[in-house]
Amino acid sequence: MQALPVVQSGATVALIRKLAIRLALTPDELPILQSIFSVARSVRRHQDIVTEGKRNRVIFFVLEGLLIHYRIMRDGQRQVINIVVPGDIVGAPSCFFDGALYSVRSLTNSVVIAWPLEELFNLSGMQSQLATKIFWSFCCDAAMSAEHVVVVGRRSARERIAHFLLELLIRLQGIGLADERSYRLPFSQDVICDALGLSLAYVNRELRRLAQDGLVIISDHKVEINDVEALSALADFEDHYLRPTPIDELIAPGIAPPILAGSRRDISIR
Amino acid sequence: MQALPVVQSGATVALIRKLAIRLALTPDELPILQSIFSVARSVRRHQDIVTEGKRNRVIFFVLEGLLIHYRIMRDGQRQVINIVVPGDIVGAPSCFFDGALYSVRSLTNSVVIAWPLEELFNLSGMQSQLATKIFWSFCCDAAMSAEHVVVVGRRSARERIAHFLLELLIRLQGIGLADERSYRLPFSQDVICDALGLSLAYVNRELRRLAQDGLVIISDHKVEINDVEALSALADFEDHYLRPTPIDELIAPGIAPPILAGSRRDISIR
């Protein structure tokens, strides 16, 4: 990993803004988190930033790039637990265990900010609200793992693949990296097969069939979903689990979102 | 659900003590949580305490009984996300979403304490450390879902079953409900098959084979694992993900666990 100044790319600035919105940061919390963001690190693709078994007491704010949480089994097979997209905070739950439970690897060149877990606990004394928001984010990520269990446990190969592509669509839309029905998929099919517990040959075949049926066309690392409705029906996909109740509504139930109300887009970065 | 006074059964008292240890409660935190525990509720078996899709702003401390997190699919199939044992805190991540993501159902008669999520957020102002500990617990639960993905995604039926039985062994040992190599399993095989994404007939057959091979004998709802080592090797089971770093070590890294050091067994209940 190599250090580099952070507030450089337009994408990163936009992303920090999105993160601030997602965590419902108040005007006083924003600079605190921003001070953390003074130095980011670039990570070349195909590098582990967390290694299973090794002690990890750091959480990462992902600003750019795609990464995966994964485990290598004793027979060499890989299971991908989760795709990580910009705006995600990774490191939990591994940082709560003596040795990391899973490895985290970049699929593309990425930009991340490493933040010592210690700081999070410090925050919970001084700025408890902010700490709560970060913990809340971890808890919401747990919903994705739970959903993943359902996908892998009870769905056919075709449904799994459709679900995978739709989940990515919604998540990338949330950070401006997908449009209405398409996005770039900058990794190869083996990531899909390892995420879904399927063989590479079969994933390939099913993708081909989905294309023949006019549902999804993947070409040149670009996913194009012809009919999102139809594919969602096929996959039994619902996006609830990707849309938590905004944390400010939870903290102040009943009341209109207090501090940022009406001006959620006006957060200034820098 | 019917209200009943809580500090009645010996099992419950022991359990509260264990929960206090697990959360590394300090002498001042303990009474706060105990005040919550003034009224528990008994839940008859086979009842939902959380229903998928319905708004849920409550978390539950489970004192007695076994429960499951589950989802019913559109074709009627069920996927069990997680077994819940006494000492667990359930409700997350569902309580962070508009509608619950999964249902929670009792497998046996149970005793739980329902606690409004609001109180947790209140706590994060006044008693931020305690709130942090509860959030930490949620995050650690996420590790079980992640592990579940690996089990269902990349293991054979036999391995999955072995893993399931071992996970339960370790978890029940942690709360004194299992001895060295056996425990009561007070539910039928369909829970196992729905947890592991297998068919009932096949789970039954594989259980029978495990018994024939002298690895595990289940009879009359009692699981007896003949050789835990051997079964762990078969399942590629490691219990790391069930053993988080104690929260007090994380909060005060390097220092010996401060307040309860050396007297972790001396917490007084009542």
Next chain:
DNA sequence: CGTCGCTTTGATCATGATCAAGGGATGTGG
């Protein structure tokens, strides 16, 4: 030009699903 990474396709195999039926408890109502 040759190698490497990725996709594609074919042929065959096997794990685990599905369908079907019977059996042993336990419980319940007549």
Next chain:
DNA sequence: CCACATCCCTTGATCATGATCAAAGCGACG
């Protein structure tokens, strides 16, 4: 106290989804 029902476990036969093995195509890149 018996008849019957229900729940759960068990086992057999057959089927199919998806794995495995093998090989070829196809860029990109050095």
